[in-house]
Amino acid sequence: MSTDAQHNAKRMSLIVTKGTLDWAYPPFVLATTAAAMGLEVSMFFTFYGLTLLRKKLDLGISTLGNPAMEMPLMGMHMKMPNLISALPGVDAMATTMMKNLIRKKGIASIEDLRQAAVESEVKMVACQMTMDLFEFSREDLIDGPTIGGAATYIENATRCEINLFI
Amino acid sequence: MADHVLDARGLNCPLPILRAKKALKDVPPGEVLEITATDPGAVADFQAFCRTTGNELLESTATGKEFRFRIRHV
Numbered sequence: 001m002s003t004d005a006q007h008n009a010k011r012m013s014l015i016v017t018k019g020t021l022d023w024a025y026p027p028f029v030l031a032t033t034a035a036a037m038g039l040e041v042s043m044f045f046t047f048y049g050l051t052l053l054r055k056k057l058d059l060g061i062s063t064l065g066n067p068a069m070e071m072p073l074m075g076m077h078m079k080m081p082n083l084i085s086a087l088p089g090v091d092a093m094a095t096t097m098m099k100n101l102i103r104k105k106g107i108a109s110i111e112d113l114r115q116a117a118v119e120s121e122v123k124m125v126a127c128q129m130t131m132d133l134f135e136f137s138r139e140d141l142i143d144g145p146t147i148g149g150a151a152t153y154i155e156n157a158t159r160c161e162i163n164l165f166i
Numbered sequence: 167m168a169d170h171v172l173d174a175r176g177l178n179c180p181l182p183i184l185r186a187k188k189a190l191k192d193v194p195p196g197e198v199l200e201i202t203a204t205d206p207g208a209v210a211d212f213q214a215f216c217r218t219t220g221n222e223l224l225e226s227t228a229t230g231k232e233f234r235f236r237i238r239h240v
Contacts, residue, residue, distance in 0.1 A: 029179065029180050032180060032184055033180040033183055033184070036180075036183055036184050036186075036187035036215070037183075037187075037214075037215055037218045037219055038218065038219050105178050106176045106177045106178040106181070106205075107178045107179075107181075108178075108180075108181050108184075116184055120187075
């Protein structure tokens with residue numbers, strides 16, 4: 001434990017349920033920042049969030065059914081009608097646009113934030129039920145995360161000041 | 167002149183904080199880390215970071231589009 005962690009021994013837990021490029025940001029941004037601020041942080045990856053623990057990340061976004069998504073384009077904001085979103089290749093194009101914006105704006109990649117979380121000793125737990133459901137094996141996931149279930153999460157959450165579901 | 171410097175220009179949230187935390191590991195207690203950043207959100211965030219970690223924010227100033235923070239490692 002670092003000296004900061006002893007100074008500020010608060011704890012935070014996160015339940016990570018979503019695995020798209022955009023939704024991967026809030027949990028990893030908060031986890032790495034909280035760890036930097038001396039909190040003990042744990043993340044429980046379940047359902048689509050579990051894919052964020054795969055060795056090779058291949059994250060994307062979908063504009064389908066996302067009316068609040070407005071991509072900046074030539075000084076304007078572009079919305080994508082569902083009819084267009086459903087066409088082949090549109091999600092891939094939107095994902096490329098988003099990744100370019102992320103790079104241009106000096107925003108960390110999810111790969112980097114995940115690595116930062118690992119380095120700052122964020123405890124990661126992969127949901128066993130989700131691994132069974134979607135047929136992931138331990139070898140599909142990065143080294144470090146332990147395997148657990150709902151009771152594992154709840155026990156940990158009872159000791160945390162902050163518990164977030166994302 | 168600060169004892170240690172960190173160039174966080176061009177980096178967006180939460181990278182200035184993460185890089186500062188990393189840099190502070192090499193700053194002995196009592197010495198000062200000076201950070202230059204361009205993220206306007208870093209102004210509030212470095213205040214919060216210092217309040218929570220107990221490090222001392224000696225300076226937070228803006229010059230044009232650049233922000234300068236000086237943190238004493240406690």
